[in-house]
Amino acid sequence: MCGVNRTSSLPRPFVMLSLFVIALAMSMFVLSWNSLEPSMSPFLVLIALLAVLSENFAPVIGNYGVSLAMPLTVCAMLLQGPVAAALVAGASVLSAWTFSSRRGLLVTAYNMGQLVLVSLVAGWLYLRLGGRLLAVADASRPFGDGDDLPMVLLTLFALVGVLALGNALLTALGVSVLHRVSLRDNLEAAVHHVPSLLALGAVGVLMAQVTATSPVALILFIFPLVVARDMYQRYRSLKDAYTDTIRSFVGAIEAKDPYTRGHSERVAGYAVEIGHAIGLDVKSCDRLENAGLLHDLGKIALPRSILVKPGKLTDDEMALMRTHPAAGAGMVERIPSLSELAEYVRQHHERFEGDGYPQGVKGSEVHLLSRILTVADAYDAMTSNRAYRAAMSHENARLVLLEGRGTQFDPVVVSAFQTTWNAVAGEGRVAYATSTPEAINAVKGDNTTSAGGT
Numbered sequence: 001m002c003g004v005n006r007t008s009s010l011p012r013p014f015v016m017l018s019l020f021v022i023a024l025a026m027s028m029f030v031l032s033w034n035s036l037e038p039s040m041s042p043f044l045v046l047i048a049l050l051a052v053l054s055e056n057f058a059p060v061i062g063n064y065g066v067s068l069a070m071p072l073t074v075c076a077m078l079l080q081g082p083v084a085a086a087l088v089a090g091a092s093v094l095s096a097w098t099f100s101s102r103r104g105l106l107v108t109a110y111n112m113g114q115l116v117l118v119s120l121v122a123g124w125l126y127l128r129l130g131g132r133l134l135a136v137a138d139a140s141r142p143f144g145d146g147d148d149l150p151m152v153l154l155t156l157f158a159l160v161g162v163l164a165l166g167n168a169l170l171t172a173l174g175v176s177v178l179h180r181v182s183l184r185d186n187l188e189a190a191v192h193h194v195p196s197l198l199a200l201g202a203v204g205v206l207m208a209q210v211t212a213t214s215p216v217a218l219i220l221f222i223f224p225l226v227v228a229r230d231m232y233q234r235y236r237s238l239k240d241a242y243t244d245t246i247r248s249f250v251g252a253i254e255a256k257d258p259y260t261r262g263h264s265e266r267v268a269g270y271a272v273e274i275g276h277a278i279g280l281d282v283k284s285c286d287r288l289e290n291a292g293l294l295h296d297l298g299k300i301a302l303p304r305s306i307l308v309k310p311g312k313l314t315d316d317e318m319a320l321m322r323t324h325p326a327a328g329a330g331m332v333e334r335i336p337s338l339s340e341l342a343e344y345v346r347q348h349h350e351r352f353e354g355d356g357y358p359q360g361v362k363g364s365e366v367h368l369l370s371r372i373l374t375v376a377d378a379y380d381a382m383t384s385n386r387a388y389r390a391a392m393s394h395e396n397a398r399l400v401l402l403e404g405r406g407t408q409f410d411p412v413v414v415s416a417f418q419t420t421w422n423a424v425a426g427e428g429r430v431a432y433a434t435s436t437p438e439a440i441n442a443v444k445g446d447n448t449t450s451a452g453g454t
Helices: 012-035 042-056 070-080 082-091 105-128 146-179 183-191 194-213 215-256 263-278 282-294 297-301 315-321 324-333 339-346 368-382 394-403 411-425 437-445
Strands: 002-004 064-066
Touching: 012 082, 012 105, 012 146, 042 070, 042 082, 042 215, 070 082, 070 105, 070 146, 070 194, 082 105, 105 146, 146 183, 146 194, 194 215, 215 263, 215 282, 215 297, 263 282, 263 368, 263 411, 282 339, 282 368, 297 324, 324 339, 339 368, 368 394, 368 411, 394 411
Parallel strands: none
Antiparallel strands: 002 064
């Protein structure tokens, strides 16, 4: 199951959401206890303890902590009902890691409340659909006769599906409110965990069926849970290595050209904002961000004297400068985990009407992500100090982009940029003195055919 990670402060909307979820979960728990009091058997206590232990080994992926308590919650539900499932799900939040500095008390309470709430809803739905409790079922036919198979599958799928989807929804909602980010993006990120949760839920069904006959068999399921935990940890390690590789390249670029320090990060940020305005999905925005960080990688191969030259480049120097998109793409292509970004890096200096470089392609022949990078790169280049000129104001840079619609820039991308411009200009970035029209024209023509940069 998933849970929300910490933040530096708790916004008021998250506090209100947490109190509502906690109150709703407590109310439903009390009503469920009065309707179907569980048997506090040693076996239930054992499952709860295993849930606590599983939480101590839960990996963290992005803003989500992925718990391996899902099969134990399903097992408790199938054996003793909704209240037992809620107790196990709630217990899974209790761990040394939870009460460390990584999570605050209210975040922990929200996670516990949403897990208890989802477990109770899923459990009662299972019973209302005709699902059976295995603790009181015929051991030889725990789920009924063969004729009941379609309904049995429906009830089990409803149980596991509501647990997985409900947990993903409430986790995404909590992360969005807590970190003040898009609910849609967090839903897409949370839904990526649903297949894994469904698989773990299926393990829980098998666990319940086996342990209903022989409780000792619960020990046999420890190994699969450890394997699942190791799988998540490996995924996290690979993702960290991927990010570290990109950051290392960015550091190498900035070491070569100190005037562009922070340029790649800003381009990546602008590009993602434009991507959100256009409506790109989470994966596309992730690729866009990473391509933005790597777009100038080819400059590593250029002489430093060209990168920091205070005057206009000669024709030969300009020809060499224009090799950096293809050079960067070639470097990215040789790294398997980054190779899908190569084309975006190669095309970030193409022009919409076709006079760009290195290929001279135009319109839809240029990938949408590259067209977004072109706008983001030009905007940041124009609003940053360079060795050969001072920065222009954000307003004048915006006017240059508008003037270049349909020629250098994709009109759709520029329109999307317009919708984000007020937020971009107001995020506390340095605002320079307004440039004159002559300065705008100088920037448009200096050292390159692209507005605002190399």
